[in-house]
Amino acid sequence: MLPFAATRQLSDEQFRHVTGLLREHTGIALAPGKEMLVAGRLDRRVRELGLSGYGEYLALLGDGRDEIELHHMINLLTTNETFFFREPRHFEFLSRVIVPGRRPDRRFRMWSAASSTGEEAYTAAMVLAEALPSSPWEIFGSDISTRVVETARKALYPLAAAEKIPQQLLRRYCLRGREEYAGLLTICRELRERVQFHCVNLMEDFRRLGHFDVIFLRNVMIYFDLPTKRDLVDRMQDVLQPGGYLIIGSSESLNSIPSDLRMVEPSIYRLDRGAP
Incomplete structure (x- = not known):
């Protein structure tokens, strides 16, 4: 034995x-x-x-x-490596370009399409709370792993996770755990109420989720072959609002993948179809 x-x-x-x-x-x-x-x-x-x-x-x-x-x-x-404010340039672009260019007559919707344990979605929630203090917005987080979705819903992280969060945002949106939660931090209720997490398989039909102004699909397609990437990108652009953005990992690109998405910066693409 x-x-x-x-x-x-x-x-x-x-x-x-x-x-x-x-x-x-x-x-x-x-x-x-x-x-x-x-x-x-x-x-x-x-x-x-x-x-x-x-x-x-x-x-x-x-x-x-x-x-x-x-x-x-x-x-x-499935690999679930993530942390708060990973690839910060994307969140800066969200605040600087995407939010100011949104349509103000509707709720702003973001999809964190491989949200793992939730750090990406909660980072975006901090950014949107700062950029849209009096406007409606929501974030949909999804992952194929039931285990990490449950972790994201609990929103409990080791205190070491705070190292990547800017101090002013840490003070405003995070809470230090006490007693049985000592050594942990959590996200404030104000943000948790605007973020929901569900299990979603990206290989299946996700049109039921509705349309989004921005989709984060970062460091996911590195695990897919080219035909799978092409199919996924085609279906992703179908749930983007006209003029919406698809953001992928900094080491990724949509080269050799035909679509209506136009690169505006490396790893950041805007949907030209139907855009003003």
């Missing part, structure tokens, strides 16, 4: 099975070379279920019909 600290190795066939399910249901393509990463994240789950190895686990998953276990696998394999 393997000692508890030893991680079982995935065979090539088992790796293809797991990554095939991940790609089919999320669009995320893990290339060969990620075997140790996948094994490291799934091994504990195999042990929790009391299974003898990955063979039994894959038999449990089957072709994805066990939706509960499939979601558990997705939670384990």
Whole structure:
């Protein structure tokens, strides 16, 4: 029997099975070379279920019909790195360009389309609260992982997370935890009431979410192949308001992806279709 600290190795066939399910249901393509990463994240789950190895686990998953276990696998394999005011240039552009150019006769809507544990959405909420103090706005945060969506809804973060938040915003919109919440900070109720989080699979139809003035889709498409990126961008522009903005990660680009989105700055695109 393997000692508890030893991680079982995935065979090539088992790796293809797991990554095939991940790609089919999320669009995320893990290339060969990620075997140790996948094994490291799934091994504990195999042990929790009391299974003898990955063979039994894959038999449990089957072709994805066990939706509960499939979601558990997705939670384990999706990357959720984020922090407050990550890539601050995007939030500066939101305040300096996007908000002043909005239509003042309707509620301003933003979608944080891979919100992870919520830091991106709450950062944008601080920016909008400052830029639109007396105008209606709302933020919709989504992620495929049920685990990180629950964390985002709780809005509890270690005090170390405050290091990236400007002091005036930290004092205005964050609270230090006490007693059982010592060592944590939370976002004030005023902002939490304007931000909602839901599980959304970007591979599925998301038109039900309505239209947005700006969509943050940052550091997501690096995990997708080109056909998946093209399909996603096409569907993203369909839920943008005319003249709305799609903001992607600073290391990403829409080169070779045909669309009605025009780059106004690196990683920042404006929808030309129907724009004034």
